[in-house]
Amino acid sequence: MTLDPVIRLRLSTMMFLEFFVWGAWFVTLGTYLAADLGASGSQIALAFLTQSLGAILAPFIVGLIADRWFAAQRILGVLHLFSAVMLFLAGRQGDFGAFFVFALLAMISFMPTLALANSISFRRLTSPERQFPAIRVFGTIGWIVAGLLIGWLGWEAGGALENTFVMAAIGSALLGVYAFTLPHTPPEPGQGRVTVRDVLGLDALALLKSRSYLVFFLASILICIPLAFYYNFTNLYLNEIGVQSAAAVQSLGQVSEALFLLVMPLMLRKLGVKRTLLIGMLAWALRYALFAFGDAGSLLWLVIIGLVLHGVCYDFFFVAGQIYTDRFAPKHVRSAAQGLISLATYGVGLLIGSLISGPIVDAFLAADGTHDWRTIWLIPAALAVGVALFFAALFRERETVEAAEVPQGA
Incomplete structure (x- = not known):
């Protein structure tokens, strides 16, 4: 059944704004904090930790509130309007402590909107597996456009990154208003009583009885530790070594993410789950090795290749992992399994990574205010290799769903 073009346009616009808001301030956050607020590496990591805290709290907001009492598009609108105010105020603070409070409130309100946007989309699609990628790709485009705007306006080179919070606030306010015009998406009829156990996906814990799924689960948490280095410090690194329009250059990663997403089904068929996941981890x-040995001069091509690898890094592990989880889990716990893996990665894994990455970056700060980026990047490179070896040695792809059979009453 063909999707109504008007619905497609409205959902695509929602996705564009959703990720435009995120990319408008989060990419350059480390550079802004270091340059404007004089933040240390540990403080920068603490600021990025707001994403993890928001991810941990998001299931409670969506699962215990939106899924029970309110229409999804209304919650989406309210959360984005509140987030717009918090983002605007965050960019007006002169010290890190006050900034952190507003950034945390902004992220607590923003992270649940990711699930809400997906929910609104899935409820309107006639064939989600076929139609959703074409809708979701506009989110990636929104992130790219935000980075290109920052580069085009010269806010990094001009020391005007406080404007990114204004841009993000405007985008969030626009989406907040626009959300109230989206198709009505009330709670599912017969939803029943949703418990904390449901929200945390605890019924999916029985999947961990399978050694292979346990290995995958642990590897998902562990790989997010080196991942935090990329999210937290790449923009600061690019600006510090002298890459022009760093945010715009960094958007090459999202371009590759969109492209590799298209070949993901083929890769899984040709390579299988284990090889695909291993390619992502390696x-x-x-x-990180390319970042360690690259520079803004004759070796800039190493940095560019490192950025373009984002599509392989993200799609071949995280997207492939989501598909693997959907295949592995019995039908009655698939949603819980996806919720559990998201909580483990974006919540626990990135939280640990943020706590580790900040002190490491601070440890290699020179007296002139620059960093020993070669040593810094080789640390997460070694961590990623270690996780890949752990996964390669212990993961067995041939284990079947029956090996992790979950009783209906679990």
Whole structure:
């Protein structure tokens, strides 16, 4: 059944604005904090930790509130309007402590909107597996456009990154208003009583009885530790070594993410789950090694390749992992399994990574205010190799769903 073009346009616009808001301030956050607020590496990591805290709290907001009492598009609108105010105020603070409070409130309100946007989309699609990628790709485009705007306006070179919070606030306010015009998406009829156990996906814990799924689960948490180095410090690194329009250059990663997403089904068929996931993990190690030995001069091509590898890093592990989880889990716990893996990665894994990455970056700060980036990047490269070896040695792809059979009453 063909999707109504008007619905397609409205959902695509929602996705564009959703990720435009995120990319408008989060990419350059480390550079802004270091340059404007004089933040240390540990403080920068703490600021990025707001994403993890928001991810941990998001299931409670969506699962215990939106899924029970309110229409999804209304919650989406309210959260984005509140987030717009918090983002605007965050960019007006003169010290890190006050900034952190507003950034945390902004992220607590923003992270649940990712699930809400997906929910609104899935409820309107006639064939989600076929139609959703074409809708979701506009989110990636929104992130890219935000980075290109920052570069075009010269806010990094001009020391005007406080404007990114204004841009993000405007985008969030626009989406907040626009959300109230989206198709009505009330709670599912017969939803029943949703418990904390449901929200945390605890019924999916029985999947961990399978050694292979347990290995995958642990590897998903562990790979997010080196991942935090990329999210937290790449923009600061690019600006510090002298890459022009760093945010715009960094958007090459999202371009590759969109392209590699299209070949993901083929890769899984040709390579299988284990090889695909291993390629994703090893790509993280290669990327960090390229960053370690690249520069803004004759070796800029190493940095560019490292950025373009983002599509392999993200799609070949995280997207492939989501598909693997959907295949592995019995039908009655698939949603819980996806929720559990998201909580483990974006919540626990990135939280640990943020706590580790900040002190490491601070440890290699020179007296002139620059960093020993070669040593810094080789640390997450080694961590990624270690996770890949752990996964390669212990993961067995041939284990079937029956090996992790979950009783209906679990």
